[in-house]
């Protein structure tokens with residue numbers, strides 16, 4: 001019972017970070033899902049979807065909306081503009097966009113994306129004045 005209470009207090013950032021810390025066949029690109037040597041590999045987002053019980057074909061066809069909200073992110077939090085936590089990088093975007101960017105752009109291992117997500121939660125840096133749009 002105590003454990004149950006503690007779990008519900010875990011922030012959604014921590015929840016998705018914990019999932020990406022799991023040892024799973026990871027694909028460092030934003031292609032959702034791909035079979036390699038007989039094993040299905042998942043990108044960060046695809047694995048987050050898989051863990052919510054979605055089937056591979058649904059993930060492959062990208063038929064899942066607002067996966068972050070399914071992990072408990074309020075809509076405002078999931079769409080809020082944030083800064084990429086990778087040092088020296090100026091990319092901004094909503095959390096899911098940054099996960100995609102770290103996944104396919106920086107090609108970070110899943111565990112590093114997990115650490116980066118926890119850094120995003122506590123990131124107090126100001127967004128660039130131009131609104132963070134990339135040219």
Ligand SMILES: [Zn+2]
Pocket residue numbers: 084085086089090091101102105106
């Ligand atoms: Zn970046």
